[in-house]
């Protein structure tokens with residue numbers, strides 16, 4: 001089949017003297033057929049971003065939501081919280097460098113169901129991998145399951161096939177931290193991943209549904225008050241971050257991450273689009 005040279009550019013002529021006079025040989029660069037969307041899709045698949053989050057982008061993260069049955073001042077407070085979180089995560093993505101020297105190289109996005117934590121985490125990951133960095137997304141339960149499945153009973157060791165990319169990725173997103181009941185093995189495994197990445201100064205971005213019992217009610221004028229007004233469930237001792245991941249991991253998370261608490265409604269349930277339909 002004859003190859004089209006449409007859009008091709010002559011890069012250089014062949015070695016001097018190798019072609020016959022009057023008929024110079026040219027080396028052509030032909031643009032590949034894949035579109036920017038294909039490249040994005042491939043980069044997201046490589047980073048293991050699940051299909052349902054691949055649309056997530058800073059551009060489509062709304063911060064002027066119209067929330068039904070919520071007083072205007074509270075809507076404004078929610079939207080401010082979303083805007084603030086978006087700005088922090090966007091700046092984090094823009095300023096990303098693979099090895100961070102300062103104390104808090106990562107981000108911990110905290111908030112209740114559907115406030116957009118995974119959306120923002122994927123938006124950052126997308127931007128960073130499209131700049132050519134290696135990145136990986138794992139759901140917390142999925143990671144533990146894969147590590148467990150790779151455990152070799154004979155050698156009593158975990159296949160590095162699963163763990164190595166997680167330890168080495170320039171940016172690692174761990175989604176829904178604490179979503180499964182903590183077993184000693186799970187906590188040790190997660191502790192190992194976080195400690196190794198922290199010691200090697202790699203950047204980790206985490207999301208969790210679990211706030212800290214410490215932060216609830218700590219400031220009656222702050223966003224915590226907003227969440228209470230909205231009827232959001234305050235964490236109890238059974239579902240605080242400490243209870244879900246243990247004191248050591250919680251302390252490590254706070255050391256390695258800037259904490260971003262997001263207060264808002266469940267986007268899946270509460271937000272109407274401009275056209276009036278459910279989002």
Ligand SMILES: Nc1ncnc2c1ncn2[C@@H]1O[C@H](COP(=O)(O)OP(=O)(O)OP(=O)(O)O)[C@@H](O)[C@H]1O
Pocket residue numbers: 056060061062063082111112113114115116117118119120176207208209267268
């Ligand atoms: N502010 C927003 N603008 C546009 N889409 C949003 C926004 N917030 C959430 N979404 C969308 O709503 C859905 C739920 O958001 P997401 O999964 O990010 O929430 P979450 O905080 O991670 O929830 P969970 O705690 O259940 O994991 C996703 O499809 C996401 O794209």
Ligand SMILES: [Mg+2]
Pocket residue numbers: 117118119175176207
């Ligand atoms: Mg999520």
